[in-house]
Amino acid sequence: MNFIAGLRSAWKKNDSLLCVGLDPDPERFPASLCERPEAILEFCTAIVDATADLVCAFKPQIAHFAARRAEGALEALIRHIHAAHPGIPVILDAKRGDIGSTARQYAIEAFGRYDADAVTVNPYLGFDAVEPFLAWEGRGVAILCRTSNPGGSEMQFLDVGGEPLYLHLARRVATGWNRGGQCALVVGATYPAEIAAVRAVVGGMPLLVPGVGAQGGDIEATVRAGRSADGTGLVINSSRAILYAGSGEDYAQAARAAALRTREAINRWRRGAPGGMPRA
């Protein structure tokens, strides 16, 4: 799969800009699952199967697996998504970043070992640290631009020649790093004005937007600020608000209901110019 093309198809096929983030936390699993040796894989698989027709992507967060020695579950989960739901891209949220020779190893981890369609990458080491990921033809690289945490401003809002660092970076990615058309940018939903500022400089480039749901980002403001001219361009991630919508044995159905509601809430605001009316 070509990541960007796959994303465009999934936006259309599932009429969805919603990405479900897979951040397994066994303490929040239903009691019956907790005692099972493959609880993490079973939980994530059930969520995936319950929501795959409602999303444009899945985004497993690797730390939640690594902290629990569950790399095997992550491999099996991504294999399952590719086999059971072909056409839905998998974005491995790993926020890797290192100098060239080591970045090549991280690219093997993300694309070779886990077979992700895209990976999140940290830009602090510059373009030559991103290049080894781009060397994997067709794979996507979602570069951290403006993160959704309160302290993100400390670095990302530093003034660089009259504009904040995150916007300077967005411009560099749009005009240089994205030569091969494989890049996306990560821009948190907690700052809609900044999503709009990024959209204004990157054209139609996909924006991966974490922070709706548990982190409090506003869906209307996010979609109005970030939608591209054709009403797509966004990969709006929700993790905890969907994964843990229910805490009982019906957790997968509860997750599906939450995903349905979130997709609809997003779709209400996809059409029209910024500030336009919601679609009927």
Next chain:
Amino acid sequence: MNFIAGLRSAWKKNDSLLCVGLDPDPERFPASLCERPEAILEFCTAIVDATADLVCAFKPQIAHFAARRAEGALEALIRHIHAAHPGIPVILDAKRGDIGSTARQYAIEAFGRYDADAVTVNPYLGFDAVEPFLAWEGRGVAILCRTSNPGGSEMQFLDVGGEPLYLHLARRVATGWNRGGQCALVVGATYPAEIAAVRAVVGGMPLLVPGVGAQGGDIEATVRAGRSADGTGLVINSSRAILYAGSGEDYAQAARAAALRTREAINRWRRGAPGGMPRA
């Protein structure tokens, strides 16, 4: 072990500022090892045992393990270092960085699962993304400041209020982030003038300096620029130049010889004010 205290003891006990980086690359292993199922662990253990009395720290680079599904070898390697060479700190080079709830999982990965004494962290997400690592009392956090790759300047040299971003960051770490005295900074050996600029703003804070050896950093310039008032303050990393000093069955002895030479080359320049004479 308290990381900073452990580092100070190891500097003294082994009369060494040298850190051996453990970046296993099976393609460069001696032929006899390659066919063995635990080649990565055997290779790294042999290097560790051959050099432990010559170093102030070991720095395993996690991507080299993760790309090869060798997390188990990394766990076993760190366990071995703690058991066989107590007092030598282990810095897990992982360059992690994420918002709080996820950073907590990365901290569990580094400190809980792998039992590293310190971990390298990326500063792009700001202080609240570093805090979950600092919450592990006594563990060290080595924050990327000025990296050794050619493209690092692209971000790190951006002008921020009259000084480059990396120096602005060094100042923030020294005056704010390092409240608990757990921080170190990563500053590449390829830019000695910048090591000196960082040293000038951070007082005695340890600097982890990759880039000597295979990456071409100059030892004299690095030590003169970065040594603290008492002739310590540096953790000078060499990986490939030591690991692959030999390619035959005597690779561990070759690594020891290379480590000895590097330690001596470093120690020649530890004493005296910047620009002073080498010690006799």
